[in-house]
Amino acid sequence: MITFEDVTKRYRDGTVAVADLSLEVPTGAITVFVGPSGCGKTTSLRMINRMIDATSGRITLDGQDVREIDPPTLRRGIGYVIQQAGLFPHRKIVDNVATVPYLLGWSKRKARARAMDLLELVGLDPGLAGRYPFQLSGGQQQRVGVARALAADPPVLLMDEPFSAVDPIVRASLQDELLRLQSELRKTIVFVTHDIDEAVKLGDTVAVMRVGGRLAQMAGPATLLTEPADDFVREFLGRDRGIRRLSFISAKEVRLRPAPSDLATDEDGRPLGWRTANGLAAYGTFTPETDSLRAALDAALLSANGTAVAVDEEGRVRGVAGRDAIDELLAEYAPPASGGSGEGSSGDGSSEEAPA
Amino acid sequence: MNWLAGFFGDPAHWSGPDGIPVRLLEHLEFSAGAFLVAALIAVPLGLLIGHTGRGALLVVVAANAARALPTLGLLVLVVLLAGVGTVLPVLIPLIVLAVPPILVNTYEGVRGVDADLRDAAYGMGLRGRQVLFQTLTPVALPLILLGLRLAAIQVVSTATVAAFVGLGGLGRFIIDGLATKTYADVVGGAVLVAALALAVQLGFVLLDRVAVSPGVRQVR
Numbered sequence A: 001m002i003t004f005e006d007v008t009k010r011y012r013d014g015t016v017a018v019a020d021l022s023l024e025v026p027t028g029a030i031t032v033f034v035g036p037s038g039c040g041k042t043t044s045l046r047m048i049n050r051m052i053d054a055t056s057g058r059i060t061l062d063g064q065d066v067r068e069i070d071p072p073t074l075r076r077g078i079g080y081v082i083q084q085a086g087l088f089p090h091r092k093i094v095d096n097v098a099t100v101p102y103l104l105g106w107s108k109r110k111a112r113a114r115a116m117d118l119l120e121l122v123g124l125d126p127g128l129a130g131r132y133p134f135q136l137s138g139g140q141q142q143r144v145g146v147a148r149a150l151a152a153d154p155p156v157l158l159m160d161e162p163f164s165a166v167d168p169i170v171r172a173s174l175q176d177e178l179l180r181l182q183s184e185l186r187k188t189i190v191f192v193t194h195d196i197d198e199a200v201k202l203g204d205t206v207a208v209m210r211v212g213g214r215l216a217q218m219a220g221p222a223t224l225l226t227e228p229a230d231d232f233v234r235e236f237l238g239r240d241r242g243i244r245r246l247s248f249i250s251a252k253e254v255r256l257r258p259a260p261s262d263l264a265t266d267e268d269g270r271p272l273g274w275r276t277a278n279g280l281a282a283y284g285t286f287t288p289e290t291d292s293l294r295a296a297l298d299a300a301l302l303s304a305n306g307t308a309v310a311v312d313e314e315g316r317v318r319g320v321a322g323r324d325a326i327d328e329l330l331a332e333y334a335p336p337a338s339g340g341s342g343e344g345s346s347g348d349g350s351s352e353e354a355p356a
Numbered sequence B: 001m002n003w004l005a006g007f008f009g010d011p012a013h014w015s016g017p018d019g020i021p022v023r024l025l026e027h028l029e030f031s032a033g034a035f036l037v038a039a040l041i042a043v044p045l046g047l048l049i050g051h052t053g054r055g056a057l058l059v060v061v062a063a064n065a066a067r068a069l070p071t072l073g074l075l076v077l078v079v080l081l082a083g084v085g086t087v088l089p090v091l092i093p094l095i096v097l098a099v100p101p102i103l104v105n106t107y108e109g110v111r112g113v114d115a116d117l118r119d120a121a122y123g124m125g126l127r128g129r130q131v132l133f134q135t136l137t138p139v140a141l142p143l144i145l146l147g148l149r150l151a152a153i154q155v156v157s158t159a160t161v162a163a164f165v166g167l168g169g170l171g172r173f174i175i176d177g178l179a180t181k182t183y184a185d186v187v188g189g190a191v192l193v194a195a196l197a198l199a200v201q202l203g204f205v206l207l208d209r210v211a212v213s214p215g216v217r218q219v220r
């Protein structure tokens, strides 16, 4: 566990980047620091591995004050990934990944073998091992950056906007990859981003910061979306909070009924469309085991008759769910009555401030 | 062309204490000596100033002094101070000539390394010295070698001034040739100096191939 206890960072020019920050980063989970530009996310992150030293307060790592540890030693035990990957241009990919093992004095053979395993782990072709960084795409370089951070198997990983320099499609795949990795590795990850969607997608816990390095709210993503602490958080979360929250509810519980005869299927049982007088009409599908309620609702909205088609992993029809079935589940997960977010998604919170 | 044939075709020019081999060797001795001393001073200094950021003013001063300093004038001055006949008066101006390009390029090379890369190196847990030698130096190497090459070529070309103070080297052919109006010797000596400069250039191109990582080589 990492704890911040009344941590303040005042730069030499007087800028207070972080003020009295106290929070706990739980072990084995992803904690995201999110907030507008300049709010002190990077500063907070870099105080953990002492790339920056706090002006006052204490940061502890498993109970030990990081200030008691010599910085290079501390850093070798903490994976660090930065936005521009920061790969060593003069070293081959395999040797980039093996950087920390080399520093720790592993033999070249062992370090390289470990590096090859990691390339595979982050989904890179081992054939890239002998290349130099300039011969890789931005997305591949970021994967190498992640592999390098993981090389010595550190329990803690610090990531500062690692995916913000790549295009949205690559970013989404890197995010998915990180979640897959994390489900295997269970590292303590502190992830910095200014992108709230990324925060909500990746974070087990999301710490929303406001300018001046003050913590506005720290909560799980679903709670954050339903119960923002104040106007700042509500505004920062942006539009469609209600819909976005559905991403955190599994579609497993949606009550299915058998597929009606007007759903046309092929011989393997895959859907073809809804039979109508004018031929086959559009349909939407979701996979209850892996999809969210948001996907189920989306499928219903895509279907000509408002009924979502549930399919298994192979795409074969398992049943259907009408709006009534989806509504039923929505009601179950309705925000708490006292949650204070009864207003529309435009986020007019003024009514809450009114005295009772 | 006749001059060249006369100079290189004369068997007398290929042996004896004032033959081409001996003069060439002398020339190389001055040059290599001055170049090595300059490199030993300027490379570590450039690395250190570039890495710590302290003493950058020294680099600026050196760069400007290099443009202003008359090598021949300095030579005469040092001869007046040290006396004729020793090798020192030749070495000092050559060293003074060679230090600035090495110092400036080494410094610029290290300074110019991407701040994110430097940051990443520290972030991985490299210590200051490891950052310098395992990251900054290999990445700055093309510029460091450029500085060394410029210095080496200048030294080799300028070492002809040794002849002014009665020492050997290829400059002898030029000075003596001018004195005795033996123009074949003047041209022959000049061609030898030019060839030597070319050889140095070639040597550095090869060194660049071997020493610089393909990951940082500029042309690809």
Ligand SMILES: Nc1ncnc2c1ncn2[C@@H]1O[C@H](COP(=O)(O)OP(=O)(O)OP(=O)(O)O)[C@@H](O)[C@H]1O
Binding pocket: A011, A012, A013, A015, A016, A017, A036, A037, A038, A039, A040, A041, A042, A043, A044, A194
């Ligand atoms: N070395 C420094 N000296 C002075 N002020 C600094 C320094 N580094 C950062 N700051 C200031 O501290 C504040 C917080 O900076 P920080 O880099 O932590 O923000 P951030 O939340 O990471 O922003 P971004 O999303 O833009 O990366 C900003 O106002 C910034 O200008």
Ligand SMILES: [Mg+2]
Binding pocket: A041, A042, A043
């Ligand atoms: Mg930042």
